[in-house]
Amino acid sequence: MTAKKYETAIDYEAIIDGFDQAKWREGTPEELAEHRERAKNAVIVEIEEIDANDTVEIEEIDKSDER
DSSP states (O other), X not given: OOOOOOXXXXXXXXXXXXXXXXXXXXXXXXXXXXXXXXXXXXXXXXHHHHHHHTOOOOOOOOOTTOO
């Protein structure tokens, strides 16, 4: 099994936009594993791009008081 590394956020969007639930349900275990690997790689690239650009600030939310 080979997984293509997605290099940009546009590639990540292509994974999401190309997702077909009917096809997913009919996929073989190998196809599903490949899809998971591609999606995981795309998320990793997206995180790396955010870190590299340093344009996003993540606000920590204290949920200890919520019930």
